[in-house]
Amino acid sequence: MNARFVRLAEQGRPVVRLKVDGEPIEALQGDTLMVALLTHGPALRQSEFDPGSRAGFCLMGACQDCWVWTRGGERLRACSNEVREGLDIITRQPEAIWPLRG
């Protein structure tokens, strides 16, 4: 799938490797998880309430739209957590989906 975010500068930073849904990806040191994920794909998670995928909204820790999960089950706000070497991120909601629409 196409990346959503486009890097415009600051691309000389060291590479950090992490996994997203089991697939290895490369990010740059200082990237938020949101930037790491959205420079590789179009979304961060799926909505609990409809078939739509979500890609964050406010980027300042206010809307909570960008939660992703670690394989251990911890929930991380993607806009305010930086990438770390070896992180194992899950974007598929571990809880039950409750599709009210669609």
Next chain:
Amino acid sequence: MATARMNTHRIAIVGAGPAGVRCAETLVAAGFRPILIDENRRDGGQIYRRQPEGFTRSYATLYGTEADKARALHDSFDRLRPQIDYRPDTLVWNLTPGQLCCVSQGVHSTVEYDALILCTGATDRLMPVEGWQLGGTYSLGGAQIALKAQAVSIGHRVVFMGSGPLLYLVASQYVKAGASVAAVLDTSPLGHRLKALPKLMARPGLLFTGLKLLAQLYRAKIPVHLGISPLGVLGEASRGVSGVRVRRANGETLTVACDALALGYHLRPETQLADLAGCRLRFDEASSQWWLDTDAEGRTSVSGVYAAGDGAKVRGADAAEHAGRLVAMALLRDLQQPVEATHLADQQRALKVMDAFRLGLAEAFPWPAEQAGALPDEAIVCRCEMISAGELRRTVSEKGACEVNRAKAFSRVGMGRCQGRYCSQAGAEVIAAAAGIPVQEVGRQRGQAPVKPLSMLTREVTP
């Protein structure tokens, strides 16, 4: 006596943006050592947010017209840091009289205070448009953070829609950074701006900066449309945004293809902590939203609780710096500490000018309340839990819920993960329109702890 008091009086400031930093600076100069608690990892607030360690863009690149102010604030903070008790990456999630409940990196702690100064800032003010829940729609402030803090564009082809000075600032920052901007769509018509000119002349320099930004957009051949009415964000659930449709001022329908939308209508204050402290709020007619009811220097209705910056009254970053100094002087005077009269008068004079200017802005870029009443029933009001305008209207028509908190209980608009930050004001407008009463009569969503979600793993560490 004075010295003993200075050593024992515990002053907590929440927020390290322009208001909080200037407030701390004034208190340090008077011999105090305030506790400065900030949710961000670095100082500067949202407007002067610092890029992460290891990023190398210059102040001019990062902050453009605001570079000097950003650098001055950061330099002040760096000088201040050894003289304050600075606690970054710390969320104040609740408070009781004299005590703040904080969480930092999953660990809960409490901070006791004798005086509290809330410099909590603001978030984007949003009006829903059909389809805004699609992935790829971001708040205008969020679009700016993506660029400033991470050097990315929110999309390959970005539309900026809404109203207010930030719309032009962020769009021109995107152009300058090399991002592709498809259009700037402003709901405010030209006539409003011309009418507001006398008030905007209160700050001719800033007005000129605004015109310069507009000229930059025209020079870059970015289509700028004024007086538009948003009709919908186009796209498909799994792939997200593919376009934006609006009605132009001349009645034509315009569709702009894009893969990202930055949306916002100026700002709303973060008043939850003040609300929990029992501070009174009042309805500001000019901006049509609830603000903290403070006196001219920043004293709230609760003794010992003060507020400054956009979290109290949305007047922008420059005003926040003055208000931060002024609120510190108010506290000093309440503690019978000496305050330099000319310094005090300078802040008051500057704020008077900014008050006049903000009234001009409110007139030039009005909150488009009428859009809420015109939203189709299918349009989503609550993005968090996918609750539609029709569902919210039915709580009014079928259950008689003409008050925001009652309607929230029935509909869950305002109860999702954003806790009403992005839906509650528009929700109030939907309710008011459905009930046929003025928006101030439907009330405002009350603040609740925790003011942001806490992890189940949050733990308390006993020293």
